Amino acid sequence: MNSPPKPPIAINSRGHPTEFEQIIQEKSHNFVGREFVFTAINNFLHRHNQGYFTIIGAPGSGKSAILAKYVTNNPQVIYYNAELEGKNRADEFLINICTQLIHQYSLNYTSLPDNATEGSWFFSSLLQQISDELEPDQKLIIAIDGLNCIDRNSQPPGTNLFYLPRYLPDGVYFLLTRRPFLREKSGLLIETPSQSLDLADYPEQNRQDIQAYIQNYLTPLTPLPYEGRGEQDYSPPLVGEGLGERSNLKSWLSNHYINEQEFCDRLTTLGENNFMYISQVISAIPSLRDATRTVSFSTRRSANANAENFYPEPFWYNQLPLGLEAYYQQHLHKMIPPEQGTEYSIDVLNVLIQQQKAISVDAIAQIIDTDEYEVEEVLENWLEFLQQQGIASETHYSLYHSNFRDWLGRQAFKTL
Numbered sequence: 001m002n003s004p005p006k007p008p009i010a011i012n013s014r015g016h017p018t019e020f021e022q023i024i025q026e027k028s029h030n031f032v033g034r035e036f037v038f039t040a041i042n043n044f045l046h047r048h049n050q051g052y053f054t055i056i057g058a059p060g061s062g063k064s065a066i067l068a069k070y071v072t073n074n075p076q077v078i079y080y081n082a083e084l085e086g087k088n089r090a091d092e093f094l095i096n097i098c099t100q101l102i103h104q105y106s107l108n109y110t111s112l113p114d115n116a117t118e119g120s121w122f123f124s125s126l127l128q129q130i131s132d133e134l135e136p137d138q139k140l141i142i143a144i145d146g147l148n149c150i151d152r153n154s155q156p157p158g159t160n161l162f163y164l165p166r167y168l169p170d171g172v173y174f175l176l177t178r179r180p181f182l183r184e185k186s187g188l189l190i191e192t193p194s195q196s197l198d199l200a201d202y203p204e205q206n207r208q209d210i211q212a213y214i215q216n217y218l219t220p221l222t223p224l225p226y227e228g229r230g231e232q233d234y235s236p237p238l239v240g241e242g243l244g245e246r247s248n249l250k251s252w253l254s255n256h257y258i259n260e261q262e263f264c265d266r267l268t269t270l271g272e273n274n275f276m277y278i279s280q281v282i283s284a285i286p287s288l289r290d291a292t293r294t295v296s297f298s299t300r301r302s303a304n305a306n307a308e309n310f311y312p313e314p315f316w317y318n319q320l321p322l323g324l325e326a327y328y329q330q331h332l333h334k335m336i337p338p339e340q341g342t343e344y345s346i347d348v349l350n351v352l353i354q355q356q357k358a359i360s361v362d363a364i365a366q367i368i369d370t371d372e373y374e375v376e377e378v379l380e381n382w383l384e385f386l387q388q389q390g391i392a393s394e395t396h397y398s399l400y401h402s403n404f405r406d407w408l409g410r411q412a413f414k415t416l
Helices: 018-028 035-047 063-073 090-104 121-133 203-218 243-255 260-271 275-287 297-303 322-335 343-354 361-368 372-381 402-409
Strands: 051-056 078-081 140-145 172-178 194-198 386-391 394-399
Touching (some): 078 090, 090 121, 203 260, 203 275, 260 275, 361 372, 394 402
Parallel strands (some): 051 172, 078 140, 140 172
Antiparallel strands (some): 386 394
16 A cells, blocks of 8 residues: 655755754753764764764763764765654655755655665665766765664664665765664674764863853853944844853843852762753752751852852752753663563663662562573663673673662652
8 A cells, every 4th residue: 555645845045954953052051061972973084984883972972962963064064864753764764864865965866766765776876876976075964863762663674774874985974863772782783884973972071062062151241342333332142142042041040149260160060971961950950949048148158169069959858950861761661661661671770770889680580589691682672872881800780870770769660
């Protein structure tokens, strides 16, 4: 049976589908740093004639923002986001990406073949056509955000995720992002140059970028010079340039007698190199009412010397920013889908919640009195939400962020 025709994909002047342009702008807003990632990408592109470059990182580590910024700086890059609703299916990907390629490279197609979504044949054909016409220094780069979101049931078992090609012609590159995964279950069989960059392997660079991100909200915007009036006359920052976010946070800190540098250091530590946590907290802080921190002037002065007191109480306990709570709820539903949780998965999660430090499979198995294989199976399905640490030739596991662990501890799994 023929499926009903889909409406044409709207593509803006930058070459990206309009449905993706908003997320590109949002993710690259207030972007800072990550130079070590961009350097690695550029080195890979110059070192190889084609290939796959994958950015790996825990939830909230900034993968999507990195990709959005790269696309913003390189508008010729083809972009696709598998995290958006309805975009995690192979057929949707092929229709969208092939349409982008035809449009951007002015290929001689008025419509896609009826069987364009039946495997990678048409997609690979387009890549080869474009490769044959590329100039010596020209590159075709396709950026795909969120490989971990792909619905593997939307294509036959054993095929590459989104039917991504096993081989690539010269000048063709894929830039991918995904959460941590088991290598043997990557969903990709490729025989072309490839490289992965795990953000967790760069803790100091991540910490520096987190601090720069926070400082960006504490730095006054430089007024723009009035055109034609000389360098000494300045205009106020334009609406939408972030003045509200910055002035609100600075005012809140000032009103609560909080030193900005110590606040930055404290929030950096609490953030554990997680941009999602930092951004959600910064967005929520200016909206706090004084009632959340009612103290006398003398108490405020004494608190000024103690960085431990600088963090607003609501985020210490059970009043997370709504966006962060919804984010964690998505994690939980993916880890233990409603009405599908097993005895072992809940038991393993309870152990991870109670542990302040990483713990081995053997130790978890002993605590819940079960076979190590059962524990390993659960943990393998949760790798994207875990940190792995090698201790004495044995892998130890912990939840990827202590704030997520604390939130789980307050749920009592009422949603299961």
